[in-house]
Amino acid sequence: MTAQAHLGLSATRRLDSLSWPEAEKALQQSGSTVVWPMGAFEQHGPHLPLATDALFSERILASVLSELAANAPIWSLPSQSIGFSPEHAGFPGTLSVSSGLLTQLIIEVGTQLSAQGVKRLVLFNAHGGQIGLLQAAARELRVQSPSMAVLPCFLWSGVSGLAALIPEEELRGGLHAAQAETSLMLALEPRLVGEARPVDGDHRQPASLATPPPGWSLEGAAPTAWLTSDLSSSGVIGDSRAASAELGEALERCLVSHWANLFGSLLASNWPPSQPVAVVN
Template sequence: MNFKSIPSEFEYLSWPEVKNISKDIRSTIIWPFGAVEQHGPHLPLGTDSIFVDEIICEVFKLIPSDTPIKKLPTQYIGFSPEHKGFDGTISLSSNLITLLIKEVGIQLADMGFKRLILINAHGGQISLLNTAARELRSVAPKLSIFPCFLWKGVDGLSELLTKDEIENGLHASLAETSLMMALKSKLVGDERPCEGIKMQIPKGWSLEGNAPTAWFTEDLSKSGVIGNSKGSNKELGNSLKSLLVNHWFKLIMNLMKSDWPNQYK
């Protein structure tokens, strides 16, 4: 079968096409994860989901069509208890998210797929997806699982963003607002809050760092923003988009060109 004739979206394939692709020793599925949660008064609830979906779709435009890799529908609703104090936030339990990943992952493994990339854009569920990946591997040992965070390990971010933004822009701040302006500007409101970055944290402790605390957004902010969204602009957003797309394209192609794990040689 000619892979060039079939789409990148898993749900658009026929079952014989899935069967043919899954036989490849490098067959891979990407499953994007986001969230439906408050992102301040100026960004949509689905910000994280929109980001990961848009970036991965752009990545697939660069991937050669005969590459045995497909994309599952983006999981929009995630684990967001830290934002429950704000209307619009919908959060699934950690147990349900873990069960979802395990059930889908087991079925993909049974089909014959060799690798599953969980590409997540919501910072509040990084640890959860890492744990779920381990649990899935324990029941589907022949499936390699890669729990990844969209913003992690991306070279060049420090050249586009200030140190303050990188350290304190935790939610709906400069980077996220700018990226949404580049991707879907009509969804961005006019307000530009700056909040939640002057907390007196005990020395040596942090919100997200070496010694973090399990914070809730309402502990830090009335607007839902943690950081400074002032100065957000479409030009920065386009630069962030290019950086993210190029990073994940290179990373995914490095994997697709490899025989990892060696047991599948």
């Protein structure tokens, strides 16, 4: 490998592009931060690829990292492209690991990173079906590696600019392979998007089948553990008909700006506390 090629790989901020002496130096820097893109290998309707979530987490993260200072102590792991996706079982192509296996993987990798000096591990997740699982795994890892901050986050959560781009009904009910995800894929990898523009799930099903009882919801304050087959025959939950590359480009800018700001804030901080906070009984 030429020196130029090696520098090119290092510029991508991929931890696995470094040699072991480079990795040793990098991970022991003050505030060293590793980001693990988390996706899934699951159906996304008849028009989007199985790799949708993994592709989103990896591509958006790459753009975010390119926005940060060149000397910022932050690196990316290769994406975890098979996740916890039992809700999509029965749709061909979907692959899922158990909750216990994914939790153990995060703990084992995380404890090794902590032992090598990493101060922060960010789980950069784009699959909504494993948000709670990654939060629980992060807590377990933090107990075992208290000197390392563990930050489980979801690509689409907390991004205030989304409300100006996507109709309220889609924000609430476009849960899978609908307007937002179809648009973002049209912007990032249009060759992978089929011609179909499905509308399915609670947009199409009779209310008695698709709508939880009053006071309950598919997501939110009082959620139900729905399966895709409860709601959709196509695998889509939402309405993809208004998807466009233009909307996808706007979503991409919104996501990158949001996460670049948050990562910049994290890197500028002293988090986690160097000493545990005393617990008062």
